Amino acid sequence: MNEVQLEVAKAYPNDSGRGIARLDPDTLLHLKLSPGDIIEIEGAETTAAKVWRADRQDWNTDTVRVDGFTRQNADVGIGERVTIRKAEAEKADKLVLAPPEEASVQFGSDAAGMVKRQILKRPVVERDIVPVMSSTNHPFMRSPGQAIPLIAVETEPDGVCLITEDTEVELREEPISGFEKTGGGITYEDIGGLQSEIQRVREMVELPMKHPQIFSKLGIEPPQGVLLHGPPGTGKTLLAKAVANETSASFFSIAGPEIISKYYGESEQQLREIFEDAKEESPSIIFIDELDSIAPKREDVTGEVERRVVAQLLTMMDGLETRGQVVVIGATNRVDSVDPALRRPGRFDREIEIGVPDEVGRKEILQIHTRGMPLSDDVSLDHLADETHGFVGADIESLTKEAAMKALRRYLPEIDLDDEEVPPSLIDRMIVKRDDFSGALTE
Numbered sequence: 175m176n177e178v179q180l181e182v183a184k185a186y187p188n189d190s191g192r193g194i195a196r197l198d199p200d201t202l203l204h205l206k207l208s209p210g211d212i213i214e215i216e217g218a219e220t221t222a223a224k225v226w227r228a229d230r231q232d233w234n235t236d237t238v239r240v241d242g243f244t245r246q247n248a249d250v251g252i253g254e255r256v257t258i259r260k261a262e263a264e265k266a267d268k269l270v271l272a273p274p275e276e277a278s279v280q281f282g283s284d285a286a287g288m289v290k291r292q293i294l295k296r297p298v299v300e301r302d303i304v305p306v307m308s309s310t311n312h313p314f315m316r317s318p319g320q321a322i323p324l325i326a327v328e329t330e331p332d333g334v335c336l337i338t339e340d341t342e343v344e345l346r347e348e349p350i351s352g353f354e355k356t357g358g359g360i361t362y363e364d365i366g367g368l369q370s371e372i373q374r375v376r377e378m379v380e381l382p383m384k385h386p387q388i389f390s391k392l393g394i395e396p397p398q399g400v401l402l403h404g405p406p407g408t409g410k411t412l413l414a415k416a417v418a419n420e421t422s423a424s425f426f427s428i429a430g431p432e433i434i435s436k437y438y439g440e441s442e443q444q445l446r447e448i449f450e451d452a453k454e455e456s457p458s459i460i461f462i463d464e465l466d467s468i469a470p471k472r473e474d475v476t477g478e479v480e481r482r483v484v485a486q487l488l489t490m491m492d493g494l495e496t497r498g499q500v501v502v503i504g505a506t507n508r509v510d511s512v513d514p515a516l517r518r519p520g521r522f523d524r525e526i527e528i529g530v531p532d533e534v535g536r537k538e539i540l541q542i543h544t545r546g547m548p549l550s551d552d553v554s555l556d557h558l559a560d561e562t563h564g565f566v567g568a569d570i571e572s573l574t575k576e577a578a579m580k581a582l583r584r585y586l587p588e589i590d591l592d593d594e595e596v597p598p599s600l601i602d603r604m605i606v607k608r609d610d611f612s613g614a615l616t617e
């Protein structure tokens with residue numbers, strides 16, 4: 175059969191959640207494919223996607239770009255290889271979707287129709303994660319990680335199915351158990367800019383987690399602690415969550431100031447418990463936000479609690495010995511205030527600076543946060559990227575939300591708050607305009 179092996183790369187920012195695979199013209203030719211055709215992607219599991227043409231910079235790189243959902247569906251990571259072939263897609267008579275374990279969802283009365291419209295002409299394979307936008311949320315308010323991942327628990331027929339107008343889509347509110355995939359969570363597509371930073375974190379954390387034998391063969395210790403430092407709102411938390419999600423590691427989060435404010439003796443106890451749980455459920459990532467507040471330079475330490483918590487943290491990190499299966503990622507805005515004892519070998523001995531995004535990064539962040547937002551043609555993200563010098567990711571996120579709120583206010587007079595549902599025709603008409611962004615910018 176006609177097939178090729180390609181390396182998996184992350185999706186373009188705008189492609190996430192759309193079930194698209196980007197291939198270069200050579201591959202299209204070789205597999206006799208045209209844009210819009212459906213392909214099978216075989217990793218550890220097999221899924222399907224719709225083909226789009228890759229941008230020129232990706233030509234002849236032997237890669238296929240797919241998003242985090244498709245990667246989970248094929249059970250592959252970035253940099254791993256998959257087999258691609260043309261799919262024999264049949265029209266789906268029926269598709270049953272249900273939320274994954276521990277995620278119950280309430281659907282509105284027209285939810286099935288809205289979901290169908292979102293996934294029309296997309297291929298689905300049984301057991302796939304199908305990301306959909308919440309119908310209870312306002313359609314403008316989608317932001318990364320807020321798409322609801324549903325699981326295709328049943329399709330008729332089996333195999334690769336294409337959703338059409340005639341497909342009967344059924345939604346179940348009852349979560350489905352026994353599916354390993356959890357879907358949700360932050361993926362690398364949700365991070366704008368920071369390309370080389372992501373690459374470094376992957377080498378430090380993902381590589382030893384996935385392939386510990388490489389490190390033992392070379393006789394080196396994988397890093398136990400990584401320190402991310404840079405201004406607030408630049409994506410440090412986002413990055414830690416993405417790494418955990420992409421490696422399927424358990425994620426434990428500790429807020430520095432919170433743990434310090436615990437009652438006498440409780441902080442150390444809590445720290446100990448988190449480290450123990452993390453070991454038990456490894457591979458794990460323990461994320462400590464505002465590390466400088468737990469572990470300020472000793473000369474700054476005034477409180478007894480801080481001193482004890484630092485000592486406890488040092489003990490826990492020195493006792494980890496999990497060969498990269500438990501990694502502690504610390505974040506701080508003030509790297510110079512972190513206790514030097516914590517930055518010694520075997521502790522937080524790797525550092526990555528997460529800086530303020532440049533124009534290219536800002537454009538990517540804008541693309542991410544306007545994904546799924548109906549933008550009017552007069553909105554230029556290039557222009558906005560140019561105008562937002564000095565904005566960090568969190569600022570850009572608020573800007574896009576504020577613009578959407580401004581748009582919403584324009585439609586409010588047409589919405590009858592006593593009616594249970596907003597007419598679908600109005601929802602279809604809503605768009606966010608350039609003026610909404612200009613208005614949001616001047617506030």
Ligand code: ADP
Binds near residue numbers: 405505567
């Ligand atoms: P930090 O941990 O550096 O203070 P966060 O990761 O908590 O910042 O960022 C806060 C929010 O801002 C994120 O949830 C995200 O929505 C947005 N954000 C920040 N940086 C980025 C980025 N590089 N790309 C996309 N969104 C970002």
